[in-house]
Amino acid sequence: MKLIAASAHSTGATAGKVIELANTEDPRTLDLSRVSRIDLNFPKFTDGRAYSQAFLLRRRLGFTGELRATGDVLIDQLVQMERTGFDVAVLRADQNVDFAQRQFDRYRGFYQGDAVTVSPRFVTHPQPAPATAGFVQTGAAI
Amino acid sequence: MYQYTEFDRQFVRARAAQHRDQLERNLAGTLSDDDFRPLRLQNGWYIQRYAPMLRVAVPYGELASSQLRVLARIAREYDHPSKEVFDKAIGTQATWGTTHLPVGYGHFTTRQNVQFNWIPLAKSADVMDLLATVNMHGIQTSGNCIRNITSDELAGVAPDEIADPRPFAEIMRQWSTLHPEFAFLPRKFKIAITGATNDRAAVRWHDVGLHLIKNDAGELGFRVFVGGGMGRTPVISTEIRAFLPWNQIMNYLEAVVRVYNRWGRRDNAYKARIKILVKAEGQRYIDEVEAEYQQILTRDGAPHTISQAELDRVSACFVPPALAERAQAAIKTVANNTTVPAERQKDYDRWLQQNVASHKNPALRAVTLSYKRLGQAPGDADADQLDTAAALADEFSAGEVRVTHDQNLLLPWVRAEDLPALWVAASHAGLARSNIRLLTDMIACPGGDFCALANARSIPVAAAITERYQDMDELHDLGEIDLHISGCINSCGHHHSGHIGILGVDKDGKEWYQVSIGGSDGSDLSGDAVPGKVVGPSFGALEVPGVIEALLDTFRQHRNGRETFIDCVKRVGLDTFKTAANSARLADKHEELHAMPKTSGYAKDVQEA
Numbered sequence: 001m002k003l004i005a006a007s008a009h010s011t012g013a014t015a016g017k018v019i020e021l022a023n024t025e026d027p028r029t030l031d032l033s034r035v036s037r038i039d040l041n042f043p044k045f046t047d048g049r050a051y052s053q054a055f056l057l058r059r060r061l062g063f064t065g066e067l068r069a070t071g072d073v074l075i076d077q078l079v080q081m082e083r084t085g086f087d088v089a090v091l092r093a094d095q096n097v098d099f100a101q102r103q104f105d106r107y108r109g110f111y112q113g114d115a116v117t118v119s120p121r122f123v124t125h126p127q128p129a130p131a132t133a134g135f136v137q138t139g140a141a142i
Numbered sequence: 143m144y145q146y147t148e149f150d151r152q153f154v155r156a157r158a159a160q161h162r163d164q165l166e167r168n169l170a171g172t173l174s175d176d177d178f179r180p181l182r183l184q185n186g187w188y189i190q191r192y193a194p195m196l197r198v199a200v201p202y203g204e205l206a207s208s209q210l211r212v213l214a215r216i217a218r219e220y221d222h223p224s225k226e227v228f229d230k231a232i233g234t235q236a237t238w239g240t241t242h243l244p245v246g247y248g249h250f251t252t253r254q255n256v257q258f259n260w261i262p263l264a265k266s267a268d269v270m271d272l273l274a275t276v277n278m279h280g281i282q283t284s285g286n287c288i289r290n291i292t293s294d295e296l297a298g299v300a301p302d303e304i305a306d307p308r309p310f311a312e313i314m315r316q317w318s319t320l321h322p323e324f325a326f327l328p329r330k331f332k333i334a335i336t337g338a339t340n341d342r343a344a345v346r347w348h349d350v351g352l353h354l355i356k357n358d359a360g361e362l363g364f365r366v367f368v369g370g371g372m373g374r375t376p377v378i379s380t381e382i383r384a385f386l387p388w389n390q391i392m393n394y395l396e397a398v399v400r401v402y403n404r405w406g407r408r409d410n411a412y413k414a415r416i417k418i419l420v421k422a423e424g425q426r427y428i429d430e431v432e433a434e435y436q437q438i439l440t441r442d443g444a445p446h447t448i449s450q451a452e453l454d455r456v457s458a459c460f461v462p463p464a465l466a467e468r469a470q471a472a473i474k475t476v477a478n479n480t481t482v483p484a485e486r487q488k489d490y491d492r493w494l495q496q497n498v499a500s501h502k503n504p505a506l507r508a509v510t511l512s513y514k515r516l517g518q519a520p521g522d523a524d525a526d527q528l529d530t531a532a533a534l535a536d537e538f539s540a541g542e543v544r545v546t547h548d549q550n551l552l553l554p555w556v557r558a559e560d561l562p563a564l565w566v567a568a569s570h571a572g573l574a575r576s577n578i579r580l581l582t583d584m585i586a587c588p589g590g591d592f593c594a595l596a597n598a599r600s601i602p603v604a605a606a607i608t609e610r611y612q613d614m615d616e617l618h619d620l621g622e623i624d625l626h627i628s629g630c631i632n633s634c635g636h637h638h639s640g641h642i643g644i645l646g647v648d649k650d651g652k653e654w655y656q657v658s659i660g661g662s663d664g665s666d667l668s669g670d671a672v673p674g675k676v677v678g679p680s681f682g683a684l685e686v687p688g689v690i691e692a693l694l695d696t697f698r699q700h701r702n703g704r705e706t707f708i709d710c711v712k713r714v715g716l717d718t719f720k721t722a723a724n725s726a727r728l729a730d731k732h733e734e735l736h737a738m739p740k741t742s743g744y745a746k747d748v749q750e751a
Contacts, residue, residue, distance in 0.1 A: 083322035110320060118443070
C-alpha cells in the first residue's frame with residue numbers, strides 16, 4: 001500500500017479522470033469508464049462507510065484503478081483499508097509513517113476473505129480435524 | 143470445546159501485541175486519547191466512573207477450567223485500583239450512601255462475558271498477554287463492531303436441541319473477528335444463536351437472532367431475525383428469512399451488515415442501531431439485503447459458503463468429552479456413596495429442582511452454580527470463587543463451564559450419580575443456593591457504583607431485594623420470576639425483558655427507579671418476547687423493595703394454584719398490579735440521600751460501550 005503525506009496529496013494533475021466520492025454515495029451509480037482514480041473519504045476514522053464503498057468498487061464492480069483513502073486516515077486503519085481494496089492512503093497530517101509498517105507486519109493472516117484475498121482462511125489454508133483422543137460420541141463412555 | 147490451532151493462538155497473541163503497541167504510543171503521546179479510545183474499546187477496555195473496565199470475550203459462554211484460573215489470577219493480581227483511585231471512588235460514592243465497593247472480582251455479564259472493574263490501564267497490555275496464554279482476549283467486546291456471539295447456555299447438551307449451535311457460533315466468531323469492512327459500523331452489533339426449541343438466548347432481542355431449524359425436507363438451516371434491541375427504544379426483531387441453508391449464513395450476514403453499514407444512521411447514537419433502520423425502512427431494507435445477498439452469491443461467487451469439511455473440523459471440537467476418569471477427586475474428597483443428611487433433604491431436593499437440568503445424555507445433568515447470594519453483587523465472583531469453580535469443573539464437568547445469560551456458571555457434563563457430591567462441594571463454596579430462575583436469581587448491571595452512564599445504582603437495589611427474600615420457602619412458593627435491573631436506559635440489565643423490570647432514571651440529578659411488569663425474553667417460561675409496561679411514575683430507592691413486595695403480594699392474592707407470576711400478570715391484567723405498585727409509595731422518600739455524584743467526563747466511552 002502506498003502512503004502519502006497529507007501535504008503531498010493533490011486532487012488534480014493525474015493522467016485519467018479522478019472522482020471524489022462522498023461516503024454517502026452508492027458507487028454502483030458511477031460511470032467508471034476512463035476513471036483512473038477514486039478518492040474515498042473518511043470524515044472521521046470511526047465512520048466506516050468508505051470500507052463498504054471500496055469493497056464494492058474493487059470486488060463487485062471490478063474497478064482496477066487507484067482507490068485512495070482521504071480524510072481522517074490513521075495508521076491504525078491502514079491494514080483494513082488495504083484489505084477492503086484501497087491501494088493508496090493519504091495520512092492525516094499528524095501521523096507518523098515510521099509506526100505504519102509494523103501494522104502491516106503484525107498478522108500472519110486473517111480469517112475472512114476480503115477484496116484482495118477473496119476466499120476465507122478455511123478455504124485457503126484448510127486445517128485437519130483435531131485429534132479426538134479423549135473425546136467420544138455421546139453416551140459411548142458412560 | 144473449540145481447540146485453537148497454531149494460527150488461532152498466534153492471532154490472539156498478535157492482537158495482544160497490537161494493543162501493547164497502541165497503549166505505548168498513547169502513553170508516549172503519539173496516539174491521542176481520542177484516537178486511542180475506539181481502538182482500546184475494540185479490545186474490551188473502557189474507562190468507567192473511576193477506573194477502566196476490561197470486558198473479556200467468552201465466545202458463546204464456554205470456558206475451560208484453565209481459563210477460569212487465569213481469570214482468577216487477574217482478579218487476584220490485577221483487579222485492584224491505586225489508593226488514590228479507590229479513595230476518590232469510595233469518597234464520591236459515599237455521598238449517595240455506598241459504603242462498600244468490591245475489588246478483586248470478575249463479573250459475569252448477560253452476554254456471557256467476564257468483566258473486571260479496577261485494572262489500571264497501564265497494566266492492560268500485561269493482562270492481554272496473560273489472557274493470550276489461554277487463548278483469551280477482549281476482541282470486539284466493545285465498540286461499534288460485531289460483538290461476541292452469544293448462545294444457549296445448554297448448547298450441545300439440551301434435550302430439546304435441533305442442532306448444536308456452537309460450531310456455527312465458532313465459525314461466525316472467526317468470520318467476524320477483525321472483519322476489515324465491519325470494524326466501524328454505525329453502532330454495536332450483537333448476534334445470538336440458539337439450536338433449541340426453547341429460546342434461552344433471548345435471540346429476538348438481538349441485532350441478529352439465529353434459530354437453527356429443520357425444514358420440511360429435514361435440511362438444517364437458520365430462521366433469521368434482524369433488528370431487535372433494548373435501549374431507549376425496545377424492539378422485538380423482525381423475521382427476515384424463514385429458512386436459510388446452514389452453509390450460507392456468513393454470505394447472508396455479510397449482506398445484512400453491509401446494508402446496515404451503508405444505510406444506518408450516524409448522526410444520532412440513539413438512532414444508530416439496526417433496529418431503527420429496520421423500523422424506518424421496513425421492506426425496503428429487507429429487499430436491499432436480499433438483492434445484496436444475491437449479488438454475493440452470483441457476482442462474488444459466495445466466498446464464505448461453509449464447506450462440509452470446515453463444519454466437520456469445527457464440529458469435531460465439540461463432541462462430548464469422555465468421562466471415563468469420572469470425578470475421581472470427588473470420590474476421594476467425598477465418600478462415593480455420599481448421602482444427603484435427612485435434615486437437608488429438602489434443600490437438596492430444591493437444588494435438584496432448580497439448579498439441575500436434564501441432559502441430552504440421560505446419564506448426565508447440567509448443573510448451575512448460583513452467583514446470586516447475600517453480600518455479593520449478582521454475577522460477581524472473587525478470585526477464590528473463580529478458582530473454586532475451576533476445581534468443581536475439573537472434578538465434575540470435564541473441565542468445562544458455561545457463563546449463563548443470567549449471570550451464573552453452569553457445569554454441562556455432570557454425572558447423575560455425582561450430584562450429591564457436587565451439591566456438598568458447591569454448598570461448601572456457597573454456590574448451591576437453590577434459587578435458579580427464582581426471584582433472587584436476578585439480572586443486574588454494575589450500575590451507578592461503577593458505570594459512568596448509569597443514572598442510578600443497581601447493586602444496592604439488588605441487595606435490598608435479595609435480603610428481603612431470603613426465606614427459601616417463600617422464594618420457592620413464589621416460583622419462577624425474571625427480575626431484571628438496569629442502572630440506565632442502555633438496558634445492560636435487560637429490564638425490558640424482565641417479568642419485573644427496574645430501571646434507574648435521572649430526575650434532577652437524583653436517583654429514581656421506574657418499575658415495569660410483563661416483559662419477556664422469549665423463553666418458554668416467559669412467552670413471546672415483549673417489552674414490559676411501566677407501572678407509573680418512578681419510585682425512590684427506598685420505595686423499590688416495597689413496590690416489589692406489593693407486586694408479589696398481589697400475585698399471591700390472584701394466583702391460580704401454581705400459576706407463575708408472568709402468567710398471572712397476563713391473565714389478571716396490568717391494572718391490578720399497577721394499583722398495587724402505586725399504593726406502595728412512601729410519604730417521605732428521603733430523597734436528599736440520593737443525589738447523584740457527578741461523573742468525571744468519560745461519557746464518550748460509554749456512548750460506544
